[in-house]
Every structure is written in structure tokens, then in C-alpha cells.
Amino acid sequence: xxxxxxxxxxxxxxxxxxxxxxxxxxxxxxxxxxxxxxxxxxxxxxxxxxxxxxxxxxxxxxxxxxxxxxxxxxxxxxxxxxxxxxxxxxxxxxxxxxxxxxxxxxxxxxxxxxx
Amino acid sequence: xxxxxxxxxxxxxxxxxxxxxxxxxxxxxxxxxxxxxxxxxxxxxxxxxxxxxxxxxxxxxxxxxxxxxxxxxxxxxxxxxxxxxxxxxxxxxxxxxxxxxxxxxxxxxxxx
Numbered sequence: 001x002x003x004x005x006x007x008x009x010x011x012x013x014x015x016x017x018x019x020x021x022x023x024x025x026x027x028x029x030x031x032x033x034x035x036x037x038x039x040x041x042x043x044x045x046x047x048x049x050x051x052x053x054x055x056x057x058x059x060x061x062x063x064x065x066x067x068x069x070x071x072x073x074x075x076x077x078x079x080x081x082x083x084x085x086x087x088x089x090x091x092x093x094x095x096x097x098x099x100x101x102x103x104x105x106x107x108x109x110x111x112x113x114x115x
Numbered sequence: 116x117x118x119x120x121x122x123x124x125x126x127x128x129x130x131x132x133x134x135x136x137x138x139x140x141x142x143x144x145x146x147x148x149x150x151x152x153x154x155x156x157x158x159x160x161x162x163x164x165x166x167x168x169x170x171x172x173x174x175x176x177x178x179x180x181x182x183x184x185x186x187x188x189x190x191x192x193x194x195x196x197x198x199x200x201x202x203x204x205x206x207x208x209x210x211x212x213x214x215x216x217x218x219x220x221x222x223x224x225x226x227x
Binding site: 041042045090105107108109 | 148150155156157158159160163201203205207214215217218219220222
């Protein structure tokens with residue numbers, strides 16, 4: 001089983017709303033990632049969690065707040081977003097960070113629209 | 116800075132034609148992955164190549180990793196409309212981080 005699930009599938013929010021994106025995997029992976037993807041462009045890394053600790057923050061604005069409650073779950077809390085934050089948000093997981101030929105498996109994404 | 120260049124950027128072909136997508140870099144990668152992504156969906160892993168010169172086949176898809184592990188190619192034989200999508204290569208440096216460097220992407224449309 002190489003499934004990463006994400007909810008919701010679609011989200012529309014206003015600039016004053018607070019919402020959360022959720023990601024779950026049950027593959028025993030200890031590394032989880034958030035990416036942002038604009039149409040027809042490659043994914044851009046936002047955050048990396050390794051063993052439930054934030055290991056990489058790619059200078060993401062503070063209106064995006066990641067959280068890793070346990071090894072299977074990854075959340076992305078959203079607050080005071082801008083219309084330009086509208087994108088497909090992808091979650092991924094891998095066995096671990098570093099070493100070997102670790103492969104990242106992606107979820108189906110959450111299509112976010114900020115009005 | 117985009118370190119992985121893919122070519123072509125866009126490709127529209129007829130069903131049954133063959134095509135090759137290239138992924139080039141000046142950096143050496145410990146491994147390279149190819150993904151296919153359909154609109155509104157997440158990237159789906161096609162293959163991981165690790166050894167310089169390695170060739171892997173997946174039905175009508177043939178993947179090659181360059182001898183120096185700086186480049187890769189994806190060849191599709193007898194393309195079908197179901198092959199339509201965004202093809203992404205992604206390189207990994209290895210070491211203490213699993214950060215993927217994504218290529219610029221190739222958008223393929225196969226017309227019936």
C-alpha cells in the first residue's frame with residue numbers, strides 16, 4: 001500500500017478565514033512533506049517533517065503553519081491567505097529523510113481557492 | 116534556481132507516435148525519479164533510477180539514467196491518449212536530506 005490521503009479535495013476560503021488541510025499515511029513513513037503547485041508548473045517544496053520534527057521550512061510565509069501530531073498525520077493550518085495562495089497543495093511521504101534511494105509518494109492534493 | 120531542465124516543455128502528438136522527453140542537469144544526483152501527473156491529481160511515481168547507465172522498462176515506457184547521473188530520458192513507444200499528462204523528473208542529492216529537485220515539466224497531449 002503506497003497511499004497518501006488528503007482532505008478536503010477542494011477548499012474555497014475567504015482571506016479572513018482559518019482552515020486546515022489534512023494528510024495521512026499508514027506506510028510507516030517517518031518523513032512527510034508539504035508542496036505547493038501552480039497550474040502546469042512543478043511542485044514547490046514548503047515544509048519537511050522528519051520523525052515528527054520540522055526539518056525544512058523553505059521560507060514560507062507565517063500564514064501557513066504546519067503541524068505533525070504523530071507519525072501518520074500532517075496538517076497545514078491556513079490563516080489570512082491571499083488570492084495568490086490559490087494552488088494545489090500536495091502532501092508526500094517517504095520512508096525517511098536522507099540516505100539511500102528514498103522515494104516520495106504523493107497524495108491527490110487539495111485544490112485551494114482563496115477569494 | 117531551477118537545476119533540472121526538461122525538454123520539450125510541451126508536446127502534442129497523434130496516437131501511435133513515439134516520443135522522448137529529456138531531463139538535464141549540471142549536477143550529479145544519487146537517484147532520479149519520474150512522475151506522471153494528471154490535472155487536479157497528485158504526481159504518481161513511474162520509476163526510480165539509481166545507477167549510472169541504468170535502463171528500466173515499464174510496458175511502453177523506457178527510462179534511462181545517464182552514465183554520469185546528471186541526466187535522464189523517458190521514451191514512450193506507440194503513445195496512447197491515456198499517456199496524456201504532465202511528466203516530471205525529480206532528482207535527489209542524497210546525504211542528510213531527502214529534498215527533491217523537480218524538473219521544469221513536460222506537458223504531453225496525445226490526440227486520438
